[in-house]
Amino acid sequence: MHILHIDSAVTGEDSVSRKLTADIVARLTSKNPGATVTYRDLNEGVPAIDTEWYRGVRLAPENPTAEQQKRIDASDAYLKELQDADVLVLASPIYNFGITAQVKNWIDQITRAGITFRYSEAGPEGLLKGKRAIIVYSAAGTPKGSELDFASGYLRHILGFNGITDVEFVVADRLAMDRDAGLARAQEALDNLAA
Incomplete structure (x- = not known):
């Protein structure tokens, strides 16, 4: 098993999503001793696509x-990391009701026609099949699945568009309202994750 571990929070050591992704990766590697991990911190900077990228x-x-x-x-480096992974562990803290700019930039870098998806007469087909994604959804005030949540549905959709349909969420939401309850929900989801 090869794991791609991606963090993206700007809050450093205070980040709930960083702690949860680390816990997930530790759980996966303890249950799969031969597992390898590639780590990427999107907070170090992911270039936005632009005209030169297009050209x-x-x-x-x-x-x-x-x-x-x-x-x-x-772009090829981001893409190869994902192609080589069996499991994607992605931190998605929610800022202003959506995914972070860093996560969006990463998605734009890896969503590539003819490589991660293709168009056919039957419609689009994702090409990154057989991978598992575990997304840490952390939010101070945006409940996952609520009308305010513009992130989780998008993440499930875009990963599926690229062929990754085995998508699970570990959710720590409403942390500003009741941090202990939010962390308890996340721990329960973590405990129920198949390794």
Whole structure:
């Protein structure tokens, strides 16, 4: 088993999602002693896609410019980490009712036509099949599944669009209202995770 462990919170050591992703990875590796882990902290910066990215990555010129090659190399690195993973453990703290800019930038980097999905006569088909995703959803005030939650449905959809349909959530929400209860719900979900 190879695990891709992704954090994204800007809160550093105070982050609930960082603690929970670490707990999940520890649980998975303890139950699967041969497991390997690739760690990426999106808070260190994920470039947003831009015109040079489009010209280099999407148009795939035979002789890319130096700037285009830089975009290609970065996007390919994110993509390879995901392709090599059997399990994705993704921290998704909720900021302003949605996913963080860092997570969105990462999604834009790895969602690539002809590589992670393709269009057919039957419609889009995800190509990253056979992977499992465990998403840590942490929020101060946004209950998962509520009309205020613009993150969890999107994450389930975009991962499925890319072929990852085995998606589970470990939820620590409403932390500003009752932190202990939110953490208890997350611990219960963690305890029930199959390793």
